[in-house]
Amino acid sequence: xxxxxxxxxxxxxxFALYIGIAVWARAGSTSEFYAxxxxxxxVTNGMATAADWMSAASFISMAGLIAFTGYDNSSFLMGWxxxxxxxxxxxxxxxxxxxxxxxxxFIGDRFYSPTARLVAVICxxxxxxxxxxxxxxxxxxxxxxxxxxxxxxxxxxxxCVVFAYAVFGGMKGVTYTQVAQYVVLITAYTIPAIFISxxxxxxxxxALGLFGEHAASGEPLLAKLxxxxxxxxxxxxxxxxxDTLNMVxxxxxxxxxxxxxxxxxxxxxxxxxxxxxxxxxxxALVFIALLYLTAPAVGAMARLNxxxxxxxxxxxxxxxSVEQIDTDPKYDWMATWQTTGLLGWEDKxxxxxxxxxxxxxxxxxxxAAEQGWEGNELTNFNRDILVLANPEIANLPGWVIxxxxxxxxxxxxxxxxxLLLAISSAVSHDLIKGRFNPGISEKGELMSARVAMAAAIxxxxxxxxxxxxxxxxxxxxxxxxxxASLFPVLMMGIFTKVNNKxxxxxxxxxxxxxxxxxxxxxxxxxxxxxxxxxxxxxxxGTIKSTSFGAVGAMINFAVAFTVSKMTAPIPQEIExxxxxxxxxxxxAAAAADH
Amino acid sequence: xxxxxxxxxxKEAAKAYWKTNVRIILWSLVIWALVSFGFGILLRPMLxxxxxxxxxxxxxxxxxGSILVFLALIFFYAWRMNKLDAEHGVGEE
Numbered sequence: 087x088x089x090x091x092x093x094x095x096x097x098x099x100x101f102a103l104y105i106g107i108a109v110w111a112r113a114g115s116t117s118e119f120y121a122x123x124x125x126x127x128x129v130t131n132g133m134a135t136a137a138d139w140m141s142a143a144s145f146i147s148m149a150g151l152i153a154f155t156g157y158d159n160s161s162f163l164m165g166w167x168x169x170x171x172x173x174x175x176x177x178x179x180x181x182x183x184x185x186x187x188x189x190x191x192f193i194g195d196r197f198y199s200p201t202a203r204l205v206a207v208i209c210x211x212x213x214x215x216x217x218x219x220x221x222x223x224x225x226x227x228x229x230x231x232x233x234x235x236x237x238x239x240x241x242x243x244x245x246c247v248v249f250a251y252a253v254f255g256g257m258k259g260v261t262y263t264q265v266a267q268y269v270v271l272i273t274a275y276t277i278p279a280i281f282i283s284x285x286x287x288x289x290x291x292x293a294l295g296l297f298g299e300h301a302a303s304g305e306p307l308l309a310k311l312x313x314x315x316x317x318x319x320x321x322x323x324x325x326x327x328x329d330t331l332n333m334v335x336x337x338x339x340x341x342x343x344x345x346x347x348x349x350x351x352x353x354x355x356x357x358x359x360x361x362x363x364x365x366x367x368x369x370a371l372v373f374i375a376l377l378y379l380t381a382p383a384v385g386a387m388a389r390l391n392x393x394x395x396x397x398x399x400x401x402x403x404x405x406x407s408v409e410q411i412d413t414d415p416k417y418d419w420m421a422t423w424q425t426t427g428l429l430g431w432e433d434k435x436x437x438x439x440x441x442x443x444x445x446x447x448x449x450x451x452x453x454a455a456e457q458g459w460e461g462n463e464l465t466n467f468n469r470d471i472l473v474l475a476n477p478e479i480a481n482l483p484g485w486v487i488x489x490x491x492x493x494x495x496x497x498x499x500x501x502x503x504x505l506l507l508a509i510s511s512a513v514s515h516d517l518i519k520g521r522f523n524p525g526i527s528e529k530g531e532l533m534s535a536r537v538a539m540a541a542a543i544x545x546x547x548x549x550x551x552x553x554x555x556x557x558x559x560x561x562x563x564x565x566x567x568x569x570a571s572l573f574p575v576l577m578m579g580i581f582t583k584v585n586n587k588x589x590x591x592x593x594x595x596x597x598x599x600x601x602x603x604x605x606x607x608x609x610x611x612x613x614x615x616x617x618x619x620x621x622x623x624x625x626x627g628t629i630k631s632t633s634f635g636a637v638g639a640m641i642n643f644a645v646a647f648t649v650s651k652m653t654a655p656i657p658q659e660i661e662x663x664x665x666x667x668x669x670x671x672x673x674a675a676a677a678a679d680h
Numbered sequence: 681x682x683x684x685x686x687x688x689x690x691k692e693a694a695k696a697y698w699k700t701n702v703r704i705i706l707w708s709l710v711i712w713a714l715v716s717f718g719f720g721i722l723l724r725p726m727l728x729x730x731x732x733x734x735x736x737x738x739x740x741x742x743x744x745g746s747i748l749v750f751l752a753l754i755f756f757y758a759w760r761m762n763k764l765d766a767e768h769g770v771g772e773e
Contacts, residue, residue: 160742297733306734364758382743
């Protein structure tokens with residue numbers, strides 16, 4: 087059986103599994119379907135939250151970004167897990183006590199202002215839409231590879247599948263489908279990692295293998311990796327090269343953004359008790375950590391494997407020959423990925439070999455002149471392909487490759503569909519019904535939800551074709567927006583007595599300043615070539631657009647406090663509301679306000 | 681736990697409970713920041729003498745250690761707060 091058929095089988099089987107579970111769960115009990123999450127054990131809820139949360143950014147993109155940058159991209163690991171501490175300590179139990187279903191409802195009630203609710207909905211839509219762009223990038227990579235078509239064709243096919251999946255809709259609400267998606271996703275991520283860790287270090291646990299010994303040389307794995315990349319003129323893997331301030335702000339943005347993303351927070355509204363909201367955040371992080379502890383191992387080991395494939399006889403000997411790439415089955419993955427347009431090589435100096443090295447490094451330029459090299463010949467290696475290509479790079483069996491394709495699609499699909507649902511309900515329920523046309527019929531509301539969803543996916547697919555960055559980088563921008571707009575007001579709503587005007591001013595200031603900063607660097611509305619600055623040489627010191635969310639959050643806090651001080655204090659009933667949110671006693675089941 | 685109780689003492693209990701809660705949160709966040717921003721980034725040069733599998737302790741904290749501490753923190757907080765709820769009589773019945 088050829089690889090294409092195997093991939094198709096695995097992806098098809100995983101889809102059949104999700105749909106089967108959805109049908110089974112729906113037939114089992116209708117009331118359970120509507121009370122999604124109620125009566126579900128915190129462990130199960132944690133697993134479903136993990137599936138909902140881990141997207142193309144975590145699964146497809148993150149390890150690749152770590153692999154090619156090393157230590158400096160540890161921000162992704164700390165940021166996307168550290169946010170759960172903020173969520174568990176600062177938001178989840180209190181929002182559960184409040185007892186409504188959505189983030190904008192909390193903001194509207196706590197700040198006794200329909201304007202605050204409207205602004206919150208806008209922040210939610212902007213952050214979620216940016217997030218979907220990142221997902222579409224990942225969808226393009228995954229579908230492009232598994233259908234063996236170009237990245238663009240993959241993205242367009244993927245967009246149709248995501249749309250159909252999101253419209254089918256209800257299935258998203260079934261916790262057990264998400265549990266199945268989690269199982270597929272985590273199996274697909276860890277199995278190749280275990281194989282590779284065994285090959286390289288003899289240790290079956292990749293997280294331990296990373297700090298273990300490289301079996302072939304007897305040296306520590308990371309020391310060996312540092313040595314190889316140094317010999318090729320790249321930055322040492324484990325060393326700190328980037329700017330420290332930017333790294334701190336980037337990590338902080340991802341953490342605050344995690345705690346400010348509506349689709350994650352929503353999961354804690356519906357757990358049975360306040361105590362369960364605390365446990366659920368912990369269990370969610372347990373299941374997320376399984377992937378996040380493995381990811382740095384995947385990155386480091388893949389980087390080592392790629393370097394060794396390009397220099398099969400060591401960095402002092404000759405590079406791999408074009409003939410070997412074309413004929414040796416170990417290099418088949420290169421031809422497959424070339425089809426997607428995301429991997430490329432070119433024998434620039436015509437010596438019949440492909441030299442992979444850092445041609446911007448002065449020492450390497452000297453060596454190149456001496457050897458007759460004319461620049462790095464592995465001309466294109468898209469970071470987003472690394473995780474999906476990894477089992478092929480390590481020469482693992484075909485079923486592992488099929489499994490990874492299914493996992494990558496599960497990750498991108500579940501999150502993209504969830505975000506589209508969040509956007510469409512925000513537009514139809516909060517904006518149209520709640521604000522502009524309260525008398526709209528049920529049918530009209532449903533119709534506007536579908537239209538909003540279709541519009542969102544068209545915009546996201548268009549921008550996903552020319553994305554502002556690799557999948558995880560685009561998603562990081564979405565986190566920056568959520569960090570700057572939603573998290574600060576949620577926190578102030580619980581821990582301070584900031585008033586309505588303060589909240590509205592804070593959200594607007596945080597959102598607008600952050601958006602402008604991002605657009606200045608990534609292009610207005612992410613349209614390519616409309617930017618005035620680049621992240622290599624940012625407007626403010628060393629602060630890249632992906633790191634600006636933390637600054638935006640500080641602006642939000644400062645503006646909110648200042649405006650609140652200058653205007654009327656909150657009324658007594660809101661004071662009572664804040665007091666009641668702070669203690670678990672008297673928590674009722676969550677109720678929707680419609 | 682009796683339901684309702686004296687209104688004033690309820691309010692005082694809630695106040696004391698909140699004060700303790702904020703203190704626990706602050707200490708937890710100090711540890712949260714110390715392992716990530718501290719050991720993982722800013723204090724990494726200080727820890728560079730401690731070798732861990734081919735690199736140093738700061739690298740381990742940045743890529744794995746901080747995640748493990750985050751997990752411990754969340755479970756500690758859930759356990760501690762559930763105890764505190766009971767102590768102050770503000771838990772759910």
